[in-house]
Amino acid sequence: MAREEFLAALRALSSRYWGSHPFHVRMHAGTLTPAELRTWAANRWYYQSVLPRKDAAIISNCPVPEVRRLWLERIVYHDGAGDNEGGREDWLRLCEALGLYRAEVLDERHVVPAVRFAVDAYVTFARTQPWVMAVASGLTEMFAGHLMRRRITDVLAHYEWISPDDLAYFTTRVEAVAGEGKQAVDLVLAHCRTRAEQDAAVAALAFKCDVLWSMLSAIDAAGAR
Numbered sequence: 001m002a003r004e005e006f007l008a009a010l011r012a013l014s015s016r017y018w019g020s021h022p023f024h025v026r027m028h029a030g031t032l033t034p035a036e037l038r039t040w041a042a043n044r045w046y047y048q049s050v051l052p053r054k055d056a057a058i059i060s061n062c063p064v065p066e067v068r069r070l071w072l073e074r075i076v077y078h079d080g081a082g083d084n085e086g087g088r089e090d091w092l093r094l095c096e097a098l099g100l101y102r103a104e105v106l107d108e109r110h111v112v113p114a115v116r117f118a119v120d121a122y123v124t125f126a127r128t129q130p131w132v133m134a135v136a137s138g139l140t141e142m143f144a145g146h147l148m149r150r151r152i153t154d155v156l157a158h159y160e161w162i163s164p165d166d167l168a169y170f171t172t173r174v175e176a177v178a179g180e181g182k183q184a185v186d187l188v189l190a191h192c193r194t195r196a197e198q199d200a201a202v203a204a205l206a207f208k209c210d211v212l213w214s215m216l217s218a219i220d221a222a223g224a225r
């Protein structure tokens with residue numbers, strides 16, 4: 001495929017992205033209960049907590065020094081440069097603002113089996129596939145910026161007990177995600193040259209859309225816990 005056609009095939013997967021999942025639709029409409037929001041935050045914690053291990057798997061499979069150097073920043077972003085910093089910490093603060101104790105998030109007691117299964121599948125994918133396919137699977141980040149901006153606006157509009165400070169994870173993340181998405185798409189376009197590689201990259205992104213969708217379906221089914 002020519003560059004534009006390949007890019008269009010990747011972007012076309014936005015229709016499979018979790019932005020349109022019924023649980024997100026309800027979140028944006030303001031109809032989730034506080035308990036449902038806690039279920040969401042405690043389960044998504046599992047995703048947040050494994051992202052650095054997924055990124056470390058990409059680094060471990062990648063022979064290109066420049067890519068490894070770039071990718072390292074993602075690990076530091078989530079884990080922070082020191083204790084009590086980084087995306088991981090911001091997510092825990094969101095959990096606390098929603099009424100969860102840090103300990104009950106960290107011990108994963110609220111994580112439902114299908115969320116664990118879906119998230120673990122993402123890490124296994126990054127460990128076992130060529131590094132560029134794992135990068136392609138992360139291209140859901142291309143679609144995330146728009147959704148996060150909407151989420152910040154709609155959550156603050158509908159849930160008056162949630163403050164802008166509580167959403168620091170998203171307000172900080174929304175800045176980073178556009179740059180990361182661009183970086184990742186450039187790598188995929190540069191390193192997937194054959195039709196077979198391009199098709200595999202599109203399939204990798206479809207797989208990741210399914211990971212996210214499955215997570216949210218499991219969270220939706222878990223309801224208020």
Ligand SMILES: O=C(O)c1cc(C(=O)O)c2c(n1)C(=O)C(=O)c1cc(C(=O)O)[nH]c1-2
Pocket residue numbers: 051137138139140141143144147148173
């Ligand atoms: O809030 C969201 O809707 C959303 C979506 C995604 C995504 O689409 O993968 C990520 C994030 N957030 C996010 O915060 C994040 O750090 C992140 C990392 C990755 C990835 O696959 O490496 N996706 C996402």
